[in-house]
Amino acid sequence: MVVYTFFLTAIAIVINACQSASEIEMAKYLSNGKDIYIARCQNCHGANGEGLGELAPPLTDTVFLKVNKQKLACYIKNGANEPMQIHGKTYQEKMPAFKDLHDIDIAQVLVYVTNSFGNQQGMYTYEQVAKDLQNCK
Amino acid sequence: MKKIILYAAFGMLLFGAACTQEKKLPIYGDREAKITKDANGNEKIDTVYKTIPNFKFLNQDSVEVTQDAFNNKIYVADFFFTSCTTICPVMHRNMKTIYDKYKGNQNVMFLSHTIDFKYDKPSVLKKYAQKLGVDVSQWQFLYGDKAAVYGLAEKDYLVAVQEDNAATDGYVHQGWLVLVDKHKRIRGAYDGTKTEEVEKLKSDMDILLAEKD
Numbered sequence: 001m002v003v004y005t006f007f008l009t010a011i012a013i014v015i016n017a018c019q020s021a022s023e024i025e026m027a028k029y030l031s032n033g034k035d036i037y038i039a040r041c042q043n044c045h046g047a048n049g050e051g052l053g054e055l056a057p058p059l060t061d062t063v064f065l066k067v068n069k070q071k072l073a074c075y076i077k078n079g080a081n082e083p084m085q086i087h088g089k090t091y092q093e094k095m096p097a098f099k100d101l102h103d104i105d106i107a108q109v110l111v112y113v114t115n116s117f118g119n120q121q122g123m124y125t126y127e128q129v130a131k132d133l134q135n136c137k
Numbered sequence: 138m139k140k141i142i143l144y145a146a147f148g149m150l151l152f153g154a155a156c157t158q159e160k161k162l163p164i165y166g167d168r169e170a171k172i173t174k175d176a177n178g179n180e181k182i183d184t185v186y187k188t189i190p191n192f193k194f195l196n197q198d199s200v201e202v203t204q205d206a207f208n209n210k211i212y213v214a215d216f217f218f219t220s221c222t223t224i225c226p227v228m229h230r231n232m233k234t235i236y237d238k239y240k241g242n243q244n245v246m247f248l249s250h251t252i253d254f255k256y257d258k259p260s261v262l263k264k265y266a267q268k269l270g271v272d273v274s275q276w277q278f279l280y281g282d283k284a285a286v287y288g289l290a291e292k293d294y295l296v297a298v299q300e301d302n303a304a305t306d307g308y309v310h311q312g313w314l315v316l317v318d319k320h321k322r323i324r325g326a327y328d329g330t331k332t333e334e335v336e337k338l339k340s341d342m343d344i345l346l347a348e349k350d
Contacts, residue, residue, distance in 0.1 A: 044226045052226055053233075054268035093268070096222045096305075 026111070026123055033112025036105055040098060041113075049117030057084060057091040060117045069114075069121070073106050073129045074136035103129040160344050162316075165295075165323040188321035189293050194250075194279035194286075197262040202277055204321065211345050212246040213338070214315045215329060216290050216298050218253035219265040223305055224312045228329035229269060232314060235339055236271055244346060247276040250290065252298045252308055254283045295326070314338055318345055 038047075044056035051058035059065070064086050065072065074080075079097030083090050101109070107126040114121040166187025173181050189204070196202045213235060217225045232247065239245040251257035257265075262278040283300075290298045290310075298310040316325040316338060324345055327338040 042227075043224075044222070046230070052230055053270040055265070056226065094220075 022123070029108045029111040029123070030115060032105075033108035033110070034116075036101070036109040037112050040101070041109065044095075049113070054089070054091060055093050056095075057086040057089075058117075059113050060119070061086045062119045062121070065114050065119055066121060069124075070132045070135065072110055072114075073103075073132040076101060076106050076109070077133055078136055103133070106133075161348065162318075162324040162341055162345055165326070186320070186322050187293075189289075189317060189323070192279075192281070192285065192289060194281040195259050196280075197259055197266050197272065197278040199259040202279060206277065207246055207248070207317075207321075209319050210244050210246045211319060211324075211342065212248050212317050213342075214248040214250065214294060214317060215313065216250045216252050216286075216294070216296050216310050218251050218306070218308055219257050219261055220253065221306050221308070224330050228312050228314070231329050231332060231335040233269065233271060235314075235335065235342070236276060238339060239342070240275070245275070245342065247271075249276070249278045250286050251278065251280055252286060252290070252300075252310055254281070254286065294323070316341060316345065318348075319350070 044052055045059050046052060046056075049059035064084070075095060076098050078099075080095040083092040098106075103126040107124055107129045110124050110129070113119065114124065164186050168184055168186050171183045171185045173183055175181055191204045193201060193203050213232065215228060215232065217228060219225075229249075232249075236247055251262060257280055259280050262280060263272065266272040266276065266278050287298055290296045294313075294315050296311050296313050296315065299308065301307065301309045312329045313326045314329040314335070315323055316327070318324045325338065325341050327334040327341075329335065
């Protein structure tokens with residue numbers, strides 16, 4: 001019985017520790033992502049993700065971000081040149097490619113974008129970025 | 138005793154009034170003195186300020202525009218190009234906040250010269266203006282050949298522009314928003330990428346609008 005309790009407690013501790021480790025990781029992604037966003041994205045997409053007229057789409061369409069999540073890394077790395085429906089409006093200006101951003105940078109900035117401006121979509125790791133980038137069209 | 142306080146109050150009022158004289162913006166550029174004679178033959182010295190010379194460009198509606206469009210108005214001018222991804226979006230985001238403030242004001246205009254003489258034909262400028270949400274006569278987007286636009290930028294507006302194949306988008310230029318008065322004189326230049334400088338421009342525009350000739 002004592003062993004059993006001890007075992008359960010150990011599991012609880014492990015889960016607890018893991019949770020805070022992932023929370024720390026997430027916070028790290030968010031704060032680095034914010035720096036990258038300000039340096040590279042804010043120019044067109046705005047400080048609050050509001051976009052710029054019809055030249056640059058807002059980043060506040062949570063449904064779009066969710067549905068196209070596996071394409072987002074491709075948009076950043078390779079640029080985008082296809083019409084996109086965002087908040088029911090069509091945006092078709094070209095987005096430049098950010099070739100110099102590494103997987104980890106892309107992951108961090110995406111975590112920032114998808115968890116700011118009214119979005120709340122959780123973690124997105126750099127391993128996932130690497131996978132998603134292999135499937136770019 | 139009461140009298141002294143009263144005098145002191147008057148004195149302070151006078152002093153205060155003297156200090157609140159209206160603020161004036163500087164006039165930029167080279168100037169020269171010119172001696173003129175009036176009808177009676179008396180000599181008079183005039184200061185001749187540098188002004189923006191006349192120009193003739195096509196706007197976003199493919200209509201020829203000269204300086205006449207800006208007669209008796211103050212205006213904010215900048216140099217940009219539509220495919221610019223570096224400083225232009227933030228410049229025009231900021232410039233649009235100025236436009237929003239003076240929207241419909243008959244005394245204020247906006248002028249964006251493109252420096253991309255290869256691609257930014259009037260139809261491209263039109264689309265850009267529409268997408269920025271400012272396709273109005275109050276904001277003119279002007280297209281001209283390289284020599285005319287680059288000359289105007291560097292000699293008259295004092296903004297550096299250059300074609301550069303090594304640059305990200307093929308051109309480099311400075312992000313100044315230049316404030317020009319009713320007499321075509323430059324009264325200020327502000328970094329269009331910085332919000333605090335753009336705020337300064339807005340308050341300077343109010344000063345310039347209040348200025349008597």
